[in-house]
Amino acid sequence: MTAYIIRRLLILPIILFGVTALIFGMLQVLSPVERSALYVRDIPKTDRQVDAVITRYGLDKPFFVQYWNWLVGTVDGETGERVGGVLRGDLGYSRSGREPVIDVLVRRLPATLELAIWAMIPVIGFGIWLGVKAALNHNKLFDQVARVFAIIGWSFPTFVFALLLLLVFYARLDWFQPGRLSTGFSQEVIKPGFTQYTRMMTVDSLLNLRFDIFIDALRHLIMPVTTLMVIEVALLLKITRSAMLEEMRQDYVTTARAKGLPEKVVTNRHIRRNALIPVITVAGLTLAGLMGGVVITETVFDYPGIGSWAAQAAASLDVLSMLGYALFSAVLLVAANLIVDVLYAVLDPRVRLS
Amino acid sequence: MTTISEPVVLRPRADDGGELREMTRLEKAVGPEWARLIRGIITNPLSVTGIVITLAFAFIALFAPVLAPPPNENWPRMQIPRDGFRTEPQPPMSEWNKNAPMRVPWWYRNIWPRQESWVHIMGTTSGQYDIWYGVIWGARTAFFASFVVTTLTTILGVIVGALAGFYGGWVDELLMRVVEIFVAFPFITGALILASLLTPRLGRSIWPATIALVIFGWTGYARQLRGDILATKERDYVLAARASGAKDSHLMIKHVIPNAMFPTLVRISLNMGSVVLSFAALSFLGIGLPEGFADWGQVVSFARSFIISLDTYWYIIVFPGVALLLYGLGWNLIGDALRDILDPKLRGKKA
Numbered sequence: 001m002t003a004y005i006i007r008r009l010l011i012l013p014i015i016l017f018g019v020t021a022l023i024f025g026m027l028q029v030l031s032p033v034e035r036s037a038l039y040v041r042d043i044p045k046t047d048r049q050v051d052a053v054i055t056r057y058g059l060d061k062p063f064f065v066q067y068w069n070w071l072v073g074t075v076d077g078e079t080g081e082r083v084g085g086v087l088r089g090d091l092g093y094s095r096s097g098r099e100p101v102i103d104v105l106v107r108r109l110p111a112t113l114e115l116a117i118w119a120m121i122p123v124i125g126f127g128i129w130l131g132v133k134a135a136l137n138h139n140k141l142f143d144q145v146a147r148v149f150a151i152i153g154w155s156f157p158t159f160v161f162a163l164l165l166l167l168v169f170y171a172r173l174d175w176f177q178p179g180r181l182s183t184g185f186s187q188e189v190i191k192p193g194f195t196q197y198t199r200m201m202t203v204d205s206l207l208n209l210r211f212d213i214f215i216d217a218l219r220h221l222i223m224p225v226t227t228l229m230v231i232e233v234a235l236l237l238k239i240t241r242s243a244m245l246e247e248m249r250q251d252y253v254t255t256a257r258a259k260g261l262p263e264k265v266v267t268n269r270h271i272r273r274n275a276l277i278p279v280i281t282v283a284g285l286t287l288a289g290l291m292g293g294v295v296i297t298e299t300v301f302d303y304p305g306i307g308s309w310a311a312q313a314a315a316s317l318d319v320l321s322m323l324g325y326a327l328f329s330a331v332l333l334v335a336a337n338l339i340v341d342v343l344y345a346v347l348d349p350r351v352r353l354s
Numbered sequence: 355m356t357t358i359s360e361p362v363v364l365r366p367r368a369d370d371g372g373e374l375r376e377m378t379r380l381e382k383a384v385g386p387e388w389a390r391l392i393r394g395i396i397t398n399p400l401s402v403t404g405i406v407i408t409l410a411f412a413f414i415a416l417f418a419p420v421l422a423p424p425p426n427e428n429w430p431r432m433q434i435p436r437d438g439f440r441t442e443p444q445p446p447m448s449e450w451n452k453n454a455p456m457r458v459p460w461w462y463r464n465i466w467p468r469q470e471s472w473v474h475i476m477g478t479t480s481g482q483y484d485i486w487y488g489v490i491w492g493a494r495t496a497f498f499a500s501f502v503v504t505t506l507t508t509i510l511g512v513i514v515g516a517l518a519g520f521y522g523g524w525v526d527e528l529l530m531r532v533v534e535i536f537v538a539f540p541f542i543t544g545a546l547i548l549a550s551l552l553t554p555r556l557g558r559s560i561w562p563a564t565i566a567l568v569i570f571g572w573t574g575y576a577r578q579l580r581g582d583i584l585a586t587k588e589r590d591y592v593l594a595a596r597a598s599g600a601k602d603s604h605l606m607i608k609h610v611i612p613n614a615m616f617p618t619l620v621r622i623s624l625n626m627g628s629v630v631l632s633f634a635a636l637s638f639l640g641i642g643l644p645e646g647f648a649d650w651g652q653v654v655s656f657a658r659s660f661i662i663s664l665d666t667y668w669y670i671i672v673f674p675g676v677a678l679l680l681y682g683l684g685w686n687l688i689g690d691a692l693r694d695i696l697d698p699k700l701r702g703k704k705a
Contacts, residue, residue, distance in 0.1 A: 018535035029551045155682035160675035171664040292540030314550040315640045330538040
């Protein structure tokens, strides 16, 4: 197993190199003049200024030179200082956020993490439960109903579902509101009396013993969490169901039954344990799926996380913010993939030995 | 993934009991594999529903000029006509004042005999874009997006997957690393960014989103086909063909790819539906399409300025939203049934 993990770790730099090259490659769609505008905060007015920027940052140099400069930064000719460089944590300046990209990312990330974590819990719980139940009732009513629901959930456009929720529960009933906190509370959490330990409202409010804020934060999370659930539960249900069905046909199940073990033991101790191995790995990947799903969900619910920021950046062609978001989510996904693969090897001896 | 899928073989169903029987007419016409596929699809109520829905959309797309006539002959067809510029949306069946089509379609006068003037059947959005026109002509956008994206991703994925699976070794290693790099981006994030970067280059049109969805959409096909080819190429008939001196290209095109393609069919069908959802999501976020282009996602996006009074303006979301949902549902129902027919693990088992 150690060899397997080492092999995975050795591939990691190659993948990360590819990811950054792909992101930088996408940037090449823009012309040097357009890209020159990304490096300076005030848009240069004359052609000479534009040319100066292009020469200074080497925007007309070959792809690999530019890529290298983008990774490690360039040395300023006059001051001798090294400026920029993604590897040094400098993702550039966010035009729409009016501050460095890395700062926006760090400031907005906790809100998205909070949303993703709250969504993960019901997604994994419901998805596995429904999938197991559907497989045990294979081709019976429960299975058929679950299946139809999964197909509908799978076909539902996220933004339409989100808007329908807003239509019913906000515009009509006014039970839940979009945003992150009600106006009064969002003023209160930035006052000195309230310490923001994690910047996740549901956690901070409890640490500050403000249960009214906790309830308010939860109420704002219900609609976006429900939206994220609809798609992801369908996926997890499908995978759990087919994993269960496959294990149910294995020889060891027949053996267990032949030995006279009660059906409950066969299901719980034998089938489900083995079926859940691939499911757990997929559950890890739903976090990554959620990171994609938050772009639409946060936008519709006006939730101030990194997803809505990315959508705004894309609509207003704030290129450096977009690339910062892409880099972040790609690194997150690569990390999640790695953890999942290692977990798989740990849990399933068949992978380890082959 | 480390698991290698079981070889997919299509032969007469196990529940035929292995008895010899006459070939049916269908089997004679298209071969036993396709016959089983077709019979499976037309006997399953879910997939029949899917086929009916999809055919209905094809009908709508085909007869769009009759169902929602453009204002005049020279009108750019995919542009939604607008009845003035007021912000306040108008409810369904309200009168169409400015820019109304010259001829009121015959079917409309037959349904409501007393109505002589053309109306906004589904109301208007803010800026007075006609929702009915957007929904009807949006079916053409949907078919265009799903056909173009699915065709191109399939071709790209099949080429990469086939090369990787057939040659193995360093070709496989290299291509699979490339796939992993693309998979590292959440699909919608990658597509969103590329489409947004392509928009100033290509101009506002249907292409930026289409190309972006192709670039980030082919990896699933490549992985799937690679696995299926790895399984197929060890089969006896391939080995026999190889032993009889067939060239690599002949082996691939004649023997391996056609037999490894069936699971890819399932993916194609499921993708036809999901592509449209992603395409609509991008245009909902305001990426790619020009304003007023007949597209379901675009029409829904007009609702974003009325979040607090959505219950009054429900028609802006509900009509195009239902169109999107049904279109995706149609393809997904077909794909789901196909999977059940083709999945060797579930075949002939009465669990």
